[in-house]
Amino acid sequence: MKKTPLLISLMLVGFLLNACSLRDDAAELYHLEQPLKAEINIPSEFSASEEESIEAVLTQNGKKVENPDFVHFEIWKQDGSLHYPMEEAEVLGNGIYRVSKEFNQDGLYFVKVHASSEDSLIIPQKQFIVGELTESELEFLQEGTRPDTPAEEHHH
Secondary structure, three states: OOHHHHHHHHHHHHHHHHHOOOOOOHHHHOOOOOOEEEEEEOOOOOOOOOEEEEEEEEEEOOEEOOOOOEEEEEEEEOOOOOEEEEEEOEEEEOOEEEEEEEOOOOEEEEEEEEEEEOOEEEOOEEEEEEOOOOHHHHHHHHHOOOOOOOOOOOOO
């Protein structure tokens, strides 16, 4: 009589192990994410009181991204004296997206690109210099301090 509970237990363990076995098509069942990539292009020099363009080239799976979910640019000055609100990028075609701004103040700036395509979200950031830097901005760069990012606002 003691063999029956043992036999039932062994059968139950067998069913559980069988249910956990790897399927031949298991790899096909999972969505393989193709990460979105952005190359941020900034002019080598900025002219005072002239509108300058910052571009982002989006690629995914080795191809230019023509129809992303969204592409927004956010630009601010390191010392907090200037912050352009996040705005939708202008579409130039061939995976290139642009924002144009007039930079009237010298200093250290940051641009952040918020982009999404096919369930891949990226928010790369790049720093750039307009004109001359202040002492505090030079110290900031020498210390390698992380930038003070503006308050996170999500308007996607």
